[in-house]
Amino acid sequence: MNSKQSLYLQRGVCVTLVAVGVSLCVGAHAEYLCKAPPLPEDKRACELAKLDRPDALRQFIQRTQGTYDLNMLDYVTDEDVARWELARQQTPAQPAKAVASREQGRTR
Numbered sequence: 308m309n310s311k312q313s314l315y316l317q318r319g320v321c322v323t324l325v326a327v328g329v330s331l332c333v334g335a336h337a338e339y340l341c342k343a344p345p346l347p348e349d350k351r352a353c354e355l356a357k358l359d360r361p362d363a364l365r366q367f368i369q370r371t372q373g374t375y376d377l378n379m380l381d382y383v384t385d386e387d388v389a390r391w392e393l394a395r396q397q398t399p400a401q402p403a404k405a406v407a408s409r410e411q412g413r414t415r
Contacts, residue, residue: 318395340381348375349382356382359394 341353348371355364361383368377 338381339384341384348377352377352382356387359390361387361391 340349341356344350344353352364352367355367358364361379364379364382368379371377
C-alpha cells in the first residue's frame with residue numbers, strides 16, 4: 308500500500324468513525340442547541356455544523372475548549388453527519404504529488 312492509499316484509508320476510517328460515533332451518541336444526547344441557540348458561541352457552533360465538513364466545527368470547539376466547554380454532539384444531527392459523508396464522497400481525490408508537496412511544506 309503506498310502513502311496515497313494509506314492517507315485515503317486513514318481519512319475514510321476517521322470520517323466513518325466520527326459518523327458512527329456521532330449518530331450513535333446524538334440519539335442518546337437530548338440537548339440539541341441549534342433549535343434556539345442561547346449564546347453567541349452556540350450560534351457560531353450551529354453555523355459551523357451546517358457546513359459541508361465537520362472540520363470547522365471541530366476546530367472551533369477545540370480552540371475554545373478552555374473558555375466555553377462546548378460539546379460537538381450538542382450541535383450535530385444525523386442529517387449533518389449524512390451531509391458531511393456525502394460531501395466527503397463527492398470531494399475529488401487530490402493527486403499524490405499535491406499531497407506530497409503539501410506534506411513536505413509542513414516539515415520546513
